[in-house]
Amino acid sequence: MRKNYVLTDSEYKDICSLVYQNTGIILNEEKRKLAYSRFSRRLKALKLNSFGEYCDIVRAGDKNEMTHFANAITTNLTSFFRESHHFDRLVDDVMPALLKKPSRKIRIWSAGCSTGEEPYSIAIAILKKFPNIAAGWDCKILATDLDSKVLETASQGLYKAQGLDTLDDPEISINWFKKGIIDGVEYAQVLPQVRELIKFKQLNLMNYPWPMQGTFDVIFCRNVVIYFDQVTQKKLFSHFSKVQNIGGYLFIGHSETLKGFDTDYKNTGRTVYIKER
Ligand SMILES: C[S@@+](CC[C@H](N)C(=O)[O-])C[C@H]1O[C@@H](n2cnc3c(N)ncnc32)[C@H](O)[C@@H]1O
Secondary structure, rough: OOOOOOHHHHHHHHHHHHHHHHEEEOOOOOHHHHHHHHHHEEEEEEOOOOOHHHHHHHHOOOHHHHHHHHHHHHHOOOOOEEEEEHHHHHHHHHHHHHOOOOOEEEEEEOOOOOHHHHHHHHHHHHHHHEEEEEEEEEEEEEEOOOHHHHHHHHHOOOHHHHHOOOOOOHHHHHHHHEEEEEEEEEEEEEEHHHOEEEEEEOOOOOOOOOOOOOOOEEEEEEEOHHHEHHHHHHHHHHHHHHHOOOOOEEEOOOOOOOOOOOEEEEOOOOEEEEEEO
């Protein structure tokens, strides 16, 4: 039988503050129903009687529960070649500039990669335009997310083929995916040469200092900061700057901006920024 839990105002306040402290994500009154539905599943799984008891477990920092807690509240909407102008900009303008680097090393970070469509789109766009990149260049894409569940999908690179129907260029589905049927449903798996360029890792962007060494020529952090408040966004942009050299690029989502923040980045086209100091 389905149990109906009561979420009091003070319990919701506690949940909001725990979510903010642990993920940077801001919840408001509009998100109350969503939070109720996502977290009541955890109450059920843990056989708890109240949200208060659940908050105590989270507050105690139980490692296993922290993973479920974060996974429960993230929004993972994504798609292949989302905001396609970014991939054109990457291969038409950014990559040709990077291919002048004497080090022959290119590092790209997809921060908040969700189920992997973003880093795979980056890799496909690059391989399509520069098919021999792997031969002469050390080109790697790091793809990270807070949510461990989405990273499982991302690592497999296995998607319902239907998700490719919206692509402007049908050749992408033909040339870069292997198709198969599982339980009567058509699936598409990203080809090994694309997957080889990418390393997936779990990373909470709020946990500074980040463990990565070295700098990134390009950072994609799209449709992630939209869930954060201004203080958290400012801090994140300043940390991105610390892992980029002057001339590094930062791509953000269509409804995000660096305007109003005093950052090291200068706008250089539609939601694309370059580190200038
Ligand atoms: C809406 S998706 C965006 C996916 C992709 N970048 C795109 O634009 O299609 C936002 C992602 O940010 C991740 N995220 C949210 N808070 C995060 C945090 N504190 N650290 C790392 N990733 C986070 C979520 O788990 C989610 O997968």
